[in-house]
Amino acid sequence: MNIEKFQESMYDLIVETSTKLPRDVRRAIKAAKEKESAGTRSAMSLATITNNIKMADDNVSPICQDTGLPTFKIKTPVGANQLVMKEAIKNAIAQATKDGKLRPNSVDSLTGENSGDNLGGGTPVIKFEQWEKDYIDARLILKGGGCENKNIQYSLPCELDGLGRAGRDLDGIRKCIMHSVYQAQGQGCSAGFIGVGIGGDRSAGYDLAKEQLFRSVEDVNPNEDLRKLEEYVMDHANELGIGTMGFGGETTLLGCKVGVINRIPASFFVSVAYNCWAFRRLGVAVNPETGEINEWMYQEGENIDFGATEAEKETAAATETKAEVISLQAPITEEQIRSLKVGDVVQINGRMYTGRDAIHHHLMEHDAPVDLNGQVIYHCGPVMLKDDEGNWHVKAAGPTTSIREEPYQGDIMKKFGIRAVIGKGGMGPKTLAALNEHGGVYLNAIGGAAQYYADCIKAVEGVDLMEFGIPEAMWHLKVEGFTAVVTMDSHGNSLHADVDKSSLDKLAQFKERVF
Ligand SMILES: O=C(O)C[C@H](O)C(=O)O
Ligand code: SF4
Numbered sequence: 001m002n003i004e005k006f007q008e009s010m011y012d013l014i015v016e017t018s019t020k021l022p023r024d025v026r027r028a029i030k031a032a033k034e035k036e037s038a039g040t041r042s043a044m045s046l047a048t049i050t051n052n053i054k055m056a057d058d059n060v061s062p063i064c065q066d067t068g069l070p071t072f073k074i075k076t077p078v079g080a081n082q083l084v085m086k087e088a089i090k091n092a093i094a095q096a097t098k099d100g101k102l103r104p105n106s107v108d109s110l111t112g113e114n115s116g117d118n119l120g121g122g123t124p125v126i127k128f129e130q131w132e133k134d135y136i137d138a139r140l141i142l143k144g145g146g147c148e149n150k151n152i153q154y155s156l157p158c159e160l161d162g163l164g165r166a167g168r169d170l171d172g173i174r175k176c177i178m179h180s181v182y183q184a185q186g187q188g189c190s191a192g193f194i195g196v197g198i199g200g201d202r203s204a205g206y207d208l209a210k211e212q213l214f215r216s217v218e219d220v221n222p223n224e225d226l227r228k229l230e231e232y233v234m235d236h237a238n239e240l241g242i243g244t245m246g247f248g249g250e251t252t253l254l255g256c257k258v259g260v261i262n263r264i265p266a267s268f269f270v271s272v273a274y275n276c277w278a279f280r281r282l283g284v285a286v287n288p289e290t291g292e293i294n295e296w297m298y299q300e301g302e303n304i305d306f307g308a309t310e311a312e313k314e315t316a317a318a319t320e321t322k323a324e325v326i327s328l329q330a331p332i333t334e335e336q337i338r339s340l341k342v343g344d345v346v347q348i349n350g351r352m353y354t355g356r357d358a359i360h361h362h363l364m365e366h367d368a369p370v371d372l373n374g375q376v377i378y379h380c381g382p383v384m385l386k387d388d389e390g391n392w393h394v395k396a397a398g399p400t401t402s403i404r405e406e407p408y409q410g411d412i413m414k415k416f417g418i419r420a421v422i423g424k425g426g427m428g429p430k431t432l433a434a435l436n437e438h439g440g441v442y443l444n445a446i447g448g449a450a451q452y453y454a455d456c457i458k459a460v461e462g463v464d465l466m467e468f469g470i471p472e473a474m475w476h477l478k479v480e481g482f483t484a485v486v487t488m489d490s491h492g493n494s495l496h497a498d499v500d501k502s503s504l505d506k507l508a509q510f511k512e513r514v515f
Helices: 003-019 023-035 041-059 082-098 170-184 202-212 224-240 310-322 334-338 357-365 402-416 429-438 450-456 495-510
Strands: 069-077 125-131 136-143 152-155 158-160 164-166 192-198 253-260 269-275 280-286 293-296 325-329 345-354 376-378 383-386 392-396 420-423 441-444 457-464 474-488
Touching (some): 003 041, 003 082, 003 136, 003 280, 003 293, 023 253, 041 450, 069 082, 082 125, 152 158, 152 170, 158 170, 170 224, 170 253, 170 269, 170 495, 192 202, 202 253, 202 269, 224 253, 224 495, 357 402, 392 450, 392 457, 402 420, 429 441, 429 474, 450 457, 450 474, 474 495
Parallel strands (some): 192 253, 325 345, 345 376, 376 420, 420 441
Antiparallel strands (some): 069 136, 152 269, 192 269, 345 474, 383 392, 457 474
16 A cells, blocks of 8 residues: 555545535535524524635635544455554644644643644544455544533433433433433534434444444435434424524524444443534545545535625625624723623624633632733634744634533632633523623624634734643634624523523423324
């Protein structure tokens, strides 16, 4: 095998997967967009999402800043040398990271140290299998952390919120799947795709669930029971009304694929792998002698490029002028914050600081490196590249899941006088109480829209705490027209709590036996 060429092919697979959504996924997103009524928050979010997909295409830059845990599934003809292939894949991963196509995402679990090149214990994941065919089938999925955290495994029988008892049969499985969509809310950047694995032990069940994510969104399950189940879920999960980013709306789920394997008598697992709308998975058929790509997978059918037509541009322009947008610039006063309410659309200009897990943890015990009074914190771990002159450039910068900061957020806002935090997926009761007490606001940005937000960042004006690694450092960003929605205000209102409650009520409508 020509190993240099194989490495190049793997590099192309990585770059293409990170920057271009497959055709089946694009079609599912387009169909969702057509269903949302114009002018709603969900429609606005979907417009940002499709705009972002187009920008990632044009810039050949990551669709989402979280490029996940790269996971390769490779089938090789008997006799192919898997050891050299593994080395080539690792080199390709390191190169793609250096080129800003992947975020350095491999972190020592005990020390928190980022390896910087996406290599380390367990990273990347490479699973080989042999097969009888004469070519290499190499598939890659880049599944981010926010949606990975929403995976869930049920051990039947069990009791489920809203649905009651789920037994050890097809109907019990149906309840688990409906519940899995409910429990994810918008936190995994809905609308999402789910892969479900029935049976196995805990690890084989999750493997099977993830395997389903490699199926085309549009295929039909050859198992009649599972086909019915998939169709049922697709028909009804969207009635939960969770919508894009959990803002409420018509589309919550874009795909559901279910697989089954045997189990042992005492265990009955239903494992669900949740994938965000930024469903980055591709595959190639590679010639085992030359190492060249013969064919790209998931590329059949119509390609949607999401370039706006003239008519769409006109409608967008019309809605933009109608929607009232409130401008915010730090330092923000308490009075300005108290005037905001859930549903308001704000646009931020000026300075904001990134801060995610490591920063929040740090600020609990230490002073801030900058004066945060009246300032805005952005829950974001960007992809950054340094040029030859030593200046940093933002390559991708969407929000991260805010709920992880729930234990710290309220205390930190009060301690430093922070007025606004931006993230996605919403926060809990502790933060809501602190917003009320201190005069703060939670702003929801569109998860995964990393190119769209990178474009709003006009300059990187500094960085602190680089010892935490690129995604976790505190970046000082100058932004223009950074748009987000108030989803938790200083008057005790939370859109997230409301959608959670109404979707739980709707979930309870699926309690009766169906199968
Ligand atoms: O790590 C990130 O940047 C985002 C993460 O994928 C998330 O959804 O929270
Ligand atoms: S931020 Fe959202 S779109 Fe990006 S990886 Fe996380 S869940 Fe997916």
